[in-house]
Amino acid sequence: MPAGRTLEQLLADCQHTAVHLEMRDVYALNDPKFDAWKAGHRIDLNDRSSWWRPWLQNIVDAVTRGVEVRRARIVSEPVSNYIRYEYDITVPNLRAGEQVRWLPRRRATDLALPGNDFWLFDGATLLIHHFSGEGDKVDSEIITDQAVTKLCAEAFEAVWQRAVPHEDYRPV
Incomplete structure (x- = not known):
């Protein structure tokens, strides 16, 4: 695969499985949506237009093609404000067809984990994200x-x- 492929392109080409492992407690602290959440704004699940975004359509398209899309998040507890925000905005991902699970970091001590978050498509192509x-x-x-x-x-x-x-997960 060419190195310049985007996440969206890789997902569009995926045939069977797309898995995403997230291991950070903080992402993009300067995100305006996170700032709005901190100020008290919450998504209205009854108003789809207020939370639907193009990424979710990519998930719907993949799931419709038969791709199993799973996301696992390893989190410290008590969770950071950012993780609480992610938890609060996960329902749209579920409605799009993504499966999401949470693993408290203390239960991951004996697991061998890679050093970076990643997406793995069809068990063969990794998209590694590097963060500051x-x-x-x-x-x-x-x-x-x-x-x-x-x-x-x-x-x-x-x-x-x-x-x-x-x-079944409740952030601590």
Whole structure:
């Protein structure tokens, strides 16, 4: 795959599985939507137009094609404000067809985990995201090396098996 492929393109080309592992407690602290959430704004799940965004249509399209889309988040507890925000805005992802689970970090101690968040498409193509210490995305890279994709696939599955489904998880 060409290195310049975007997340959206990789998902559009995906045939079977797309898994996403998130391991940070903070992302993009300067996000205006996060600022609005901190100021008290909450999405109105009854007003789809207020929370629907193009990314969610990408998920719908993939799931409609038969792709299983799963996201696992490893979180410290008590959770950061940013993780509480992510928790609050996850229902649209679920409505789009994504499966989401949460794993408290204390339950991940004995798991071998990669050093970066990633997407893995069809078990063969990794999209690695690199973030600054403040949680801003710096860049991404695509990796197709079988040893690395296998490590990440195994790490994701280990997390997924222990993680709590979104509907059962309550942030501490």
